[in-house]
Amino acid sequence: MSKSETKSDQHKEKILKISREMFAKNGYEATTTRMINQAAGTAEGLMYYYFPHGKHEILNTIVHQGIINRVNQLQMTFNDCVTKTDLEQRLMLIFENIWQVFQDKENYQSFVITIHERMLLSDDQADWLLQILEGLVDEIAQQLKAAPVLQSISKGQYRPLARVIVSIFQKVIYDELLIKNNRQLTDEMKNLIRPQLSVVLSI
Amino acid sequence: MSKSETKSDQHKEKILKISREMFAKNGYEATTTRMINQAAGTAEGLMYYYFPHGKHEILNTIVHQGIINRVNQLQMTFNDCVTKTDLEQRLMLIFENIWQVFQDKENYQSFVITIHERMLLSDDQADWLLQILEGLVDEIAQQLKAAPVLQSISKGQYRPLARVIVSIFQKVIYDELLIKNNRQLTDEMKNLIRPQLSVVLSI
DNA sequence: GTCTATAAGAAGATAGAC
DNA sequence: GTCTATCTTCTTATAGAC
Structure with a gap:
């Protein structure tokens, strides 16, 4: 939420950012976790450290963040x-x-x-x-x-x-x-x- | 197009119908060719007889037919x-x-x-x-x-x-x-x- | 926190018998 | 036209070392 991100949070943000781009461009199902990991430059297993429930948790996070951001910016x-x-x-x-x-x-x-x-x-x-x-x-x-x-x-x-x-x-x-x-x-x-x-x- | 379908065309129509339902409900990528074949009651290989270019050809056919039908019915x-x-x-x-x-x-x-x-x-x-x-x-x-x-x-x-x-x-x-x-x-x-x-x- | 390696299964597609 | 069987590749997810 704030700019004071730890180094580890940066990895989480990176995964979200890449996923958001790929989901929007190619669709959720067409985007594989491998593609995400490769583009984010992070290892296979790391994704499941930040998102224990896997790919769908990433989707939910993106959608939820999207709601919050758009509402805030629409004032x-x-x-x-x-x-x-x-x-x-x-x-x-x-x-x-x-x-x-x-x-x-x-x-x-x-x-x-x-x-x-x-x-x-x-x-x-x-x-x-x-x-x-x-x-x-x-x-x-x-x-x-x-x-x-x-x-x-x-x-x-x-x-x-x-x-x-x-x-x-x-x-x-x-x-x-x-x-x-x-x-x-x-x-x-x-x-x-x-x-x-x-x-x-x-x- | 017309109602004078040969028995074989019925299989093609069945595949299209099932695909349309499943694509609409669960999405294109989430729908596997196996699911389609099983629900349509047709064998694995048959799909590629009617749609040599595979799953994506089914999608294109559905979208194209949809355009035609909706335009016709909107008069x-x-x-x-x-x-x-x-x-x-x-x-x-x-x-x-x-x-x-x-x-x-x-x-x-x-x-x-x-x-x-x-x-x-x-x-x-x-x-x-x-x-x-x-x-x-x-x-x-x-x-x-x-x-x-x-x-x-x-x-x-x-x-x-x-x-x-x-x-x-x-x-x-x-x-x-x-x-x-x-x-x-x-x-x-x-x-x-x-x-x-x-x-x-x-x- | 981050990595490598790999399990376990499912995907799309094809070959070839009937 | 329709079937069965199978190839190859890729999928998500996990185990366990560092």
Whole structure:
């Protein structure tokens, strides 16, 4: 957790780092413990010293660490917007903020692993994603409620609207990170998102 | 393709069916050729008669068949809507139509496999998803353009709006099918989607 | 903590009989 | 077309020296 790692912990971290990379790139089952040990430069037996339950314990550790890290890094500050352009820009920034989280290699890799190896994980381990997204809906709903420009819409519409906005973000993230294997935020992507935000805010 | 299968083709189909089930449930790598042969009730060697390139050829066949089937079954007819409630109901039906496609076991399984085994597939094989979704955006944009109720919005907003609607659908499908492992369309889900459609159509 | 060596079994694939 | 038998390689995991 902290930077004060003993020399031995460095080996453990190395094994985790290599495993994360290989699981994300080639999949959990396709990655053998030998490949991990070789790439990590550690001996065959050492892995079982740090992870007595073997390969699957490494997977669980990676997924768990991933949850913690992404939640921690997804914190963002909100402040009120007075115009619709203001609000649109704010939401765009929120998206870029989320995207930024996945620029971190570890976060990206553990996310990909969590989706791809869904069948090897518990429901709890997979559920984090939905919970984070629900939290995001809450925060954006708050943001919308606080915006003077949107006072016209009825009280019950804030959450559905927030949900729509999260859907817009989520589609881009899934399409790019999971299908296209793209981690670069291009102008093309932004130019696709912005009109969508614009149209849903024009109510 | 047709129903006039020779007896031998039945064995091939059996192998594909069993493989599809096992790949979807346990993953491609975790499923061994022995498990497939045993469950299919066919001998060790026979698999290589039908699929000379082995296990990976089975995967490719499943993914390819999945694309074809889902595209074919996703055809739907549109006709004009005169009121916003009309339009909202129409879009709801479109969603239920898409959902229905995944009620077909084969379609569901090949979809899950395509996402989970992304790293084993070519970019072309993964790209189908995005192309289908783009096609859906087109169709919904047409639908919106034809709706007398929405004549007020500017010409350039139909596609962004259609994109938003597809995002709403896509989020539900991904969350339920991939994360929650749920294939049942509940009232709760419908009651989450409807207000979102309502709010984006209230422009 | 870290190493080497190896057990014990399972993997994908093939050869060749019928 | 379908089968049995088997080859070769690789897998996870452990035992035990240092």
